[in-house]
Amino acid sequence: MRTLLFLLRKEFKQIFRNKSLLPMIFAMPMIQLLVMPLAADYEIKNINISIVDHDRSPYSQQLISKITASGYFVLADFGDSFDAAFQQIEEEKSDLILEIPEGFERNLVRENREKLFIAVNAINGTKASLGGAYLNQIIQNYNAEVRLDWIDPYRYNPIPQIEVASSNWFNPFMNYRFFMVPGILVFLVTMVGAYMSALNIVKEKEIGTIEQINVTPIKKYQFILGKLIPFWIIGIIIFSIGLFFVARIVYGIVPMGSIFLLYGFLAIYLVALLGVGLLISTYSDTQQQAMSVAFFIMMIFLLMSGLFTPIESMPGWAKVIAYSNPVSYFIEVMRMVVLKGSGFQDISKYFLIMIGFAAFFNTWAILKYRKTS
Amino acid sequence: MQNVVIKTDKLTKKFGDFTATDAITFEVYEGEIFGFLGANGAGKTTAMRMLCGLSTPTSGEATIAGFDIYKDTEKIKANIGYMSQKFSLYEDLTVIENIRFFGGVYGLSDQEIKEKSDHLIDLLGLKEESKKLVGSLPLGWKQKLAFSVAIIHDPKIVFLDEPTGGVDPVTRRQFWDLIYEASNRGITIFVTTHYMDEAEYCNRISMMVDGEMKALDTPTNLKKTYNAASMDEVFFELARGAKRQAD
Known part of the structure; x- marks a missing residue:
């Protein structure tokens, strides 16, 4: 001792x-x-997005402003050529391309359906998958809003939906x-x-x-x-x-x-x-x-x-x-x-x-x- | 007849195919100054490390201060002092802290430590330096301090491995005064050296060549046997036959 x-x-x-x-x-x-x-910090912010808008309608404008207002995306390029947008990805100026087809608004209103195209630069896997997921969610919200605007809930049988409300425990924010x-x-x-x-x-x-x-x-x-x-x-x-x-x-x-x-x-x-x-x-x-x-x-x-x-x-x-x-x-x-x-x-x-x-x-x-x- | 404090019988250490120390048999008597000579690589340090319990022999027997070299290494350690080739006090501790530390681990009481450190600092003339870091002292002083610390617990035997390497002649002389002083107190000195003038100071000398012990006698008898005028000549005569390359 x-x-x-x-x-x-x-x-x-x-x-x-x-x-x-x-x-x-x-x-x-x-x-x-x-x-x-x-x-x-894994929260991905400032994802550069290139938007190719072939429609140039009030609806497409509304979608774009929703995306840029979300805080996750920075509009790197806006145009009407997919090739030009792809150039942006090749030059590492952009992480994501969202292509809005021609007739977006018309099809959405008349036929109640439309397809969008998202291309993701997956070199940085985390950024790509999270960016894609964020974008998907914004589009879905937008979709829901549009439906509420246009569809009379009493005339159509609404598709039954399960809505998930989540709350974060132990680290609420x-x-x-x-x-x-x-x-x-x-x-x-x-x-x-x-x-x-x-x-x-x-x-x-x-x-x-x-x-x-x-x-x-x-x-x-x-x-x-x-x-x-x-x-x-x-x-x-x-x-x-x-x-x-x-x-x-x-x-x-x-x-x-x-x-x-x-x-x-x-x-x-x-x-x-x-x-x-x-x-x-x-x-x-x-x-x-x-x-x-x-x-x-x-x-x-x-x-x-x-x-x-x-x-x-x-x-x-x-x-x-x-x-x-x-x-x-x-x-x-x-x-x-x-x-x-x-x-x-x-x-x-x-x-x-x-x-x-x-x-x-x-x-x-x-x-x-x-x-x- | 004098008391035997170190006794070895065919003590051998092999490292793979290489036999560093080859069946050495000798006795060292209580209180004597025993010189352990040999060229570089002759196996001196290996032999000494075995005797101190730092290295287990491959074969052979030995007792140190009556304790068996295989079974009682820890008891041997309480009865010996050792000063290695490498300077081995703590350079980042002061003179007094080194003395206290080693005194403490050898189980000295606070009172004894105090007396010892006062005595040592006085003896070595280190009063001014006692609160200085050991690293800042000149080599000669460090060596004298290391020797004094190695015998702080009054061991039966002290092993010194080339204690005066790189030290000036005046300090070497002072170092040997310390050795004589310890010897007079009854401590057996087991010392290796390359200085033939130092060999003359020893009571008896052994000569290692290629791991074997080639000669063991008093300096006077050795000179007579080999018909040599000085220990230098005895050394050359014996070491000439060495096959191992010195490093």
């Missing part, structure tokens, strides 16, 4: 004496948390930041924790001080605890700054659920994560190696965690990776507790899984770390 205190005192002195590392540990995550959520900020905070804690713990131990290998430690009677577990506890504490501090200052003050996000529950999960999560860092360090001899390995693992952790893309829509093999990734579970728990106010019963399964991860990574790392070669 006393040995551990000496180790901890040494680690904290070294960390707080490192003038280039300290700002990295605390300032970098905060800056990222301020910048990234603003950009990581569909504010993307509410969804992204908790996830990004998890990821920042992950990055700092894994990198710092991996690099710190390898640094001792590199400068040779680990030899000196290995000829002392320090026990393996004492040395490892001495390395993990400081980063465990730093992880909790970063999380707290992110949660109480950035998320609450800047984004106005107040967790719906229990703060203690979040911290309980964080505590176990950090043990698992630092185990990963420790494992990386036992397999590396230089900081450069550790950095490369950590970078590789962090990229997978980030992209396969459900932070940006939902795990449910991944292919089977990718789901396997995502569910073997501790980051996925913490992001899920964060979103559940912060947005939905989930309680312990709802996430007890995740607690068990995370304890499993923590035991797995740390046992592996401790078995791998040897004082004697």
Whole structure:
């Protein structure tokens, strides 16, 4: 116990004496948390649309003004040649073409039906599919209005329709930041924790001080605890700054659920994560190696965690990776507790899984770390 | 008869096909200064790492301070000090912080740590520098500090791996004064060196060539045996037969 205190005192002195590392540990995550959520927004706006209007009637005008007034579309080009509009797409000036045929108004009024043509530039898949969907919806609304105007509901038997009224729960205004900020905070804690713990131990290998430690009677577990506890504490501090200052003050996000529950999960999560860092360090001899390995693992952790893309829509093999990734579970728990106010019963399964991860990574790392070669 | 503190029997370490240390058998007596000589790559550091419990032997037996080299590595570690070729104090800690840290991990009490650090800082003349980072000290001072820290817990044996490499002659002389002082306190010194004048300071010398121990005797007897005027000549006479390329 006393040995551990000496180790901890040494680690904290070294960390707080490192003038280039300290700002990295605390300032970098905060800056990222301020910048990234603003950009990581899936709501697509400013879709450039080219409209080819062969009809030039009051009805087509009405449709066009409805589209431009929606706020999602920017009218990039207006004309009566499809080829000219296609040119716009080829030059990347336009994302969508809407072609209104000649006789649009006449057919709509007389025959009560008309076809429109939409061409989508699908190079940016998200923009294309969402743009197409928005446009479809606007046209449908327009369609409904036109029907109300023209058709006497008593003369015709209206087609029975199921109207769907939806309301958004837990994030009523569909504010993307509410969804992204908790996830990004998890990821920042992950990055700092894994990198710092991996690099710190390898640094001792590199400068040779680990030899000196290995000829002392320090026990393996004492040395490892001495390395993990400081980063465990730093992880909790970063999380707290992110949660109480950035998320609450800047984004106005107040967790719906229990703060203690979040911290309980964080505590176990950090043990698992630092185990990963420790494992990386036992397999590396230089900081450069550790950095490369950590970078590789962090990229997978980030992209396969459900932070940006939902795990449910991944292919089977990718789901396997995502569910073997501790980051996925913490992001899920964060979103559940912060947005939905989930309680312990709802996430007890995740607690068990995370304890499993923590035991797995740390046992592996401790078995791998040897004082004697 | 003197007490034996290091005893090895056919101690061997192989790395794949390469035999770094080939069946060395010798004894070191309590309180002596034992010089461990040999060309670069002769297997000195490997042998020393085995004796310190940092490396497990491939075969052979050894006891250090009465403890078995296979089973009792942790007990050995409480009874030895080690100073590696690489400087290995924390450069981002101050002189006093390094002393306190290593004193602490060797299980010294706060009182002992305080006495030891006062004594060491006085002995090494580091009063002005005690609050400076070790990284800012000149190499010679660092080496003297590293030695003092390696024996802070009064071990039975201290292993020194080329402790005076790259150090000026005056500081080397001062370093040897520290070694003598430790030796007088009963600490056995096991030291490797490439300086033949330092070899003359040792009570007994062993000579490693290609992983084998070719000679073991006092400097005077060695010179007599090889009919040499100085230790330099003894070294050349023995090392000439080496097949391994020095690095």
